[in-house]
Amino acid sequence: MFAYRAAYEDLQEAFGNNIIAYYIHYATHGMQENRSITTVPQAVKAGITVTGLRGQVIARPVPVVITPTEETNQEETNHEETGNPVVIPETPSPEPVPVPSATVCTHQYITKQLENIRAHAPVCEICRYTDEQKQEPCEAADEYIIDTMYHKRKCKGCDRLMDSDKHQYPTNDFKCSVCGYQHVHNYYYFVINNDNKNHIKSCTLCNFGSSEPHNISAPTSYSTMEHKRQCSDCNFYYMEPHTTPGVCECGYSS
Ligand SMILES: [Zn+2]
Ligand SMILES: [Zn+2]
Numbered sequence: 001m002f003a004y005r006a007a008y009e010d011l012q013e014a015f016g017n018n019i020i021a022y023y024i025h026y027a028t029h030g031m032q033e034n035r036s037i038t039t040v041p042q043a044v045k046a047g048i049t050v051t052g053l054r055g056q057v058i059a060r061p062v063p064v065v066i067t068p069t070e071e072t073n074q075e076e077t078n079h080e081e082t083g084n085p086v087v088i089p090e091t092p093s094p095e096p097v098p099v100p101s102a103t104v105c106t107h108q109y110i111t112k113q114l115e116n117i118r119a120h121a122p123v124c125e126i127c128r129y130t131d132e133q134k135q136e137p138c139e140a141a142d143e144y145i146i147d148t149m150y151h152k153r154k155c156k157g158c159d160r161l162m163d164s165d166k167h168q169y170p171t172n173d174f175k176c177s178v179c180g181y182q183h184v185h186n187y188y189y190f191v192i193n194n195d196n197k198n199h200i201k202s203c204t205l206c207n208f209g210s211s212e213p214h215n216i217s218a219p220t221s222y223s224t225m226e227h228k229r230q231c232s233d234c235n236f237y238y239m240e241p242h243t244t245p246g247v248c249e250c251g252y253s254s
């Protein structure tokens, strides 16, 4: 910033030793005004002596006795013309300024969602130019995209996901109150605390759940002493001694 201050005398008159003011000026105006001397080497190249706040010399231009390179001479010539708005200085500015392309882009627009804002706008696929004049707030489409667990909606104009939620079954156990999706219960069964009377019948897709008696089938022979009775829905089973004497219900004969 000492270089920036030294390079532009008008700023010295305005800001004096207020270094912060130079930073603000550079950020708000300096770049547009082509005030490109921001480092000590740039200032020295441009033939400017850089001084500190107390007037001490930080850097001064290379004395002429040391043969300057051709490049240095050209740089100096250009800097003397910086006041002319037509001349574009060749000195690279500290922040890369996009060079205007020689060929004008024939924009190929597709509508894209914008970041940081719930809106979409036409964006050029080639040069990424965004037509902000045609920016629109995103709006949820009428149609839901549905799978067995979720309903979701995208924006009418772009790919933005507007809402996504599990199907809701507050009043009807198979029809979603939000999107109308009707599912077929996908039952599964489980036993709590080895309950020998009931199992819980539940659905993997909704909150449906009820207690039902085990569906105990005919016994199967297990050993010379016992047969096994198993629920055909859940994995609950229990052992029973064969009925003796004679032929047991399971087919075992004693
Ligand atoms: Zn374009
Ligand atoms: Zn959108």
Ligand SMILES: [Zn+2]
Pocket (backbone or CB within 6 Å): 150, 151, 166, 167, 168, 176, 177, 178, 179, 180, 181
């Ligand atoms: Zn739903």
Ligand SMILES: [Zn+2]
Pocket (backbone or CB within 6 Å): 173, 174, 183, 184, 185, 186, 203, 204, 205, 206, 207, 208
């Ligand atoms: Zn269900």
Ligand SMILES: [Zn+2]
Pocket (backbone or CB within 6 Å): 189, 198, 199, 213, 214, 215, 231, 232, 233, 234, 235, 236
């Ligand atoms: Zn059962």
Ligand SMILES: [Zn+2]
Pocket (backbone or CB within 6 Å): 219, 220, 221, 226, 227, 241, 242, 243, 248, 249, 250, 251, 252
């Ligand atoms: Zn038996």
